[in-house]
Amino acid sequence: NQDEEKLTEYLDELEFLAFTAGATVQKRFTQKLTQPDSKTFIGSGKAIEIKEYVKENEIGTVIFDDELSPSQLKNLEREMEVKILDRTNLILDIFAQRAQTSYARTQVELAQYQYLLPRLTRMWTHLERQKGGIGMRGPGETEIETDRRIIRDRITLLKEKLKTIDKQMATQRNNRGKVVRAALVGYTNVGKSTLMNSISKSEVFAENKLFATLDTTVRKVVIGNLPFLLTDTVGFIRKLPTQLVESFKSTLDEVREADLLIHVVDISHESFEDHIESVNHILMEINAHQKPMIMIFNKIDDFSYEKKDEDDLTPSTRKNISLEEWKKTWMAKSKYPTVFISALTKENFPEMKKMIYDEVMKIHISRFPYND
Ligand code: GDP
Structure with missing residues (x-):
């Protein structure tokens, strides 16, 4: 059943997010509703079922795969007497954990305050006195309890601080001159940093967790005597919190101002086509969807395939497509130069490099028509 397959994939991803934030998932609950309950998101029977499970197994946190409204969050916490996190809160928490530079920290802090503002009266801030744990990093409890005005002032301040940094970064980008700029884009964890490392021979942090990269890294790369700048950007994800899209302006400006987008896809992932859609959606949102692009399907070394029996009549699933x-499908379907590689084993690297070289060269020639 297609819907159930999707649901499993979504929850797999949520579990991976939870793992990245430092939690272990004990149990999954699902419910089919025509639309979410406006007061408690889930039905009351389901809420009781979860509450009992939480009590019996001493569970610390319940995570929802959607953004809950402030009142839903409050009602659920009151009813279940446990800390509730939604997808947005979880992602913000991971970003807070991973922010390295003061710029990234400022961006995350702003996004966290914006998320917090309408949710100031949350119950667990009173229930749970000790600091720390998932969803508690960043703005501390005392600040959560202070009045909205202080937080609004803080938001204004952070916005001003970011504006100054954004200006500095724009100047920096301008100073890079007319060198062609390529940006690696893609869903989180597809291998962008790994690829960046192997193309530029630099050491960018690569890890099998979501959002290993928060800050952009720019490297000068030379392929066949042709120099260009390569940027590694933050990984995109389904339902990226809007607060983050907004506050990561400079990071996304790197994408917006790039001459060429290198869209990396993890073909070993069952939902890779959904990932492509999510990335294209965000590119559209930031108005970067009409740039020249190269599609790189990565991790072909890790591709698994369940061969079907000749007389098996069950319909094909993604798993039994070789x-x-x-x-064949993507070569025919893609509007862009497309290549299949492994960043790990470097399979098809010459082909990929030639493709990047050709595209960069096209842009270079259009910029310096009289040079050669
Ligand atoms: P990013 O989030 O897109 O920057 O992804 P990373 O570069 O951090 O890689 C995420 C994970 O995928 C890491 O554990 C990498 O070692 C792994 N990875 C990257 N490229 C490949 C590949 O071609 N094959 C396999 N099997 N794993 C890869």
């Missing part, structure tokens, strides 16, 4: 079939 790599060759995917290649």
Whole structure:
């Protein structure tokens, strides 16, 4: 069943997010509703079922795969007597954990305050006195309890601070001159940093967790005597909190101002086509969807395929489509130069480098028509 497959994939992703934030998931609950309950998101029977499970197993946190409204969050916490996190809060928490530079920290702090403002009266701030744990990093409890005006002032201040940094970064980008700029884009954890490392021979942090990269890294790369700048950007994700899209302006400006987008896809992931859609959606949102692009399907070394029996009549699923079939489909479907590689084993690297070289060269020639 397609819907159930999707649901499992979504919850797999949420579990991976929870793992990245430092939690272990004990149990999954699902419910089919025509629309979410306006007061408690889930039905009351389901809420009781979860509450009992939480009590019996001494669970510390319940995580929802959607953004809950402030009142839903409050009602659920009151009813279940446990800390509730939603997807947005979880992602913000991971960002807070990973922010390295003061710029990234400022961006995350702003996004956290914006998320917090309408949710100031949350119950667990009174219930749970000790600091720390998921959802508690960043703005501390005492600040949560202070009045909204102080937080609004803080938001204004952070926005001003970011504006100053944004200006500095824009100047920096201008000073890079007319060198062609390529930006790696893609869903989180597809191998962008790994690829960046192997193309530029630099050491960018790569890890099998979501959002290893928060700050952009810019490297000068030379392929066949042709120099260009390569930027590694923050990974995109389904339902990226809007607060983050807004506050990561400079990071996304790197994408917006790039001459060429290198869209990296993890073809070993069952939902890779959904990931492509999510990334394209965000590119559209930031108005960067009409740039020249190269599609790089990564991790072909990790592609698994369940061969179907000749007389098996069950319909095909993603799992029994072979790599060759995917290649054919995407070569035909893609409007862009497309290549299939492994950043780990470097399979098809020459082909990929030639493709990047050709695209960068096209842009270079259009910029310096009289040079050669
Ligand atoms: P990013 O979030 O897109 O920057 O992804 P990373 O570069 O951090 O990689 C995420 C994970 O995928 C890491 O554990 C990498 O080692 C792994 N990875 C990257 N490229 C490949 C590949 O070609 N094959 C396999 N099997 N794993 C890869």
